[in-house]
Amino acid sequence: xxxxxxxxxxxxxxxxxxxxxxxxxxxxxxxxxxxxxxxxxxxxxxxxxxxxxxxxxxxxxxxxxxxxxxxxxxxxxxxxxxxxxxxxxxxxxxxxxxxxxxxxxxxxxxxxxxxxxxxxxxxxxxxxxxxxxxxxxxxxxxxxxxxxxxxxxxxxxxxxxxxxxxxxxxxxxxxxxxxxxxxxxxxxxxxxxxxxxxxxxxxxxxxxxxxxxxxxxxxxxxxxxxxxxxxxxxxxxxxxxxxxxxxxxxxxxxxxxxxxxxxxxxxxxxxxxxxxxxxxxxxxx
Numbered sequence: 001x002x003x004x005x006x007x008x009x010x011x012x013x014x015x016x017x018x019x020x021x022x023x024x025x026x027x028x029x030x031x032x033x034x035x036x037x038x039x040x041x042x043x044x045x046x047x048x049x050x051x052x053x054x055x056x057x058x059x060x061x062x063x064x065x066x067x068x069x070x071x072x073x074x075x076x077x078x079x080x081x082x083x084x085x086x087x088x089x090x091x092x093x094x095x096x097x098x099x100x101x102x103x104x105x106x107x108x109x110x111x112x113x114x115x116x117x118x119x120x121x122x123x124x125x126x127x128x129x130x131x132x133x134x135x136x137x138x139x140x141x142x143x144x145x146x147x148x149x150x151x152x153x154x155x156x157x158x159x160x161x162x163x164x165x166x167x168x169x170x171x172x173x174x175x176x177x178x179x180x181x182x183x184x185x186x187x188x189x190x191x192x193x194x195x196x197x198x199x200x201x202x203x204x205x206x207x208x209x210x211x212x213x214x215x216x217x218x219x220x221x222x223x224x225x226x227x228x229x230x231x232x233x234x235x236x237x238x239x240x241x242x243x244x245x246x247x248x249x250x251x252x253x254x255x256x257x258x259x260x261x262x263x264x265x266x267x268x269x270x271x272x273x274x275x276x277x278x279x280x281x282x283x284x285x
Contacts, residue, residue, distance in 0.1 A: 156223035
């Protein structure tokens with residue numbers, strides 16, 4: 001542990017930030033007093049994600065670094081190399097939030113270090129339950145919401161994760177040899193993961209994309225329940241906006257090919273989702 005931290009370069013920043021996400025991170029919609037805690041959480045999550053996604057690190061090295069972050073979250077080390085985890089632990093103690101969400105993220109990213117294929121949708125959802133759901137659960141806890149509403153935030157976060165996997169399916173395969181597409185669905189049409197290296201989606205890849213989008217639509221049917229269950233008007237507004245963004249991305253991915261091009265929202269489309277989501281949340285509350 002100390003040997004890893006002593007390098008002082010435990011983190012491997014990718015250069016990505018909140019502006020690269022599909023959804024607003026710590027936006028003005030959230031209560032001002034809570035935004036600093038959200039910023040600390042995002043910085044922590046980005047740091048460990050960047051370690052897992054670094055193509056230049058060996059799996060054992062990634063796991064050692066992530067174990068160091070986990071130790072810092074548990075209060076077992078305060079070494080400088082894990083400063084973002086140390087700040088995260090201080091934030092958790094100040095807010096009374098469990099460390100479980102932070103450790104679940106580490107569990108998922110350690111899996112990323114060694115697992116590159118997913119046999120079924122259920123396997124993929126198990127990964128999303130640890131790589132995406134903890135984000136929504138943390139936000140609900142931070143706002144003092146009912147844990148019974150985890151099911152709705154889990155659905156939203158997991159849908160967003162799958163959407164992101166579809167957007168990045170070719171890049172993930174080319175840079176990390178990772179495929180977050182259920183292989184049983186690919187096999188149904190006689191496809192191969194190598195199809196992801198083509199100029200456009202093969203019929204088999206398109207089949208898997210469409211089935212994943214169907215799964216996302218099912219998740220969103222539950223996710224749209226979230227804003228109406230929240231006590232915090234601000235968190236409800238943010239959740240409603242994110243639901244609109246997810247729905248719009250699903251629509252775009254249904255009509256565009258993420259292998260052939262980058263499928264994302266334009267700035268006007270993003271703004272429109274924000275306005276319509278905010279209006280829906282205000283009417284509901």
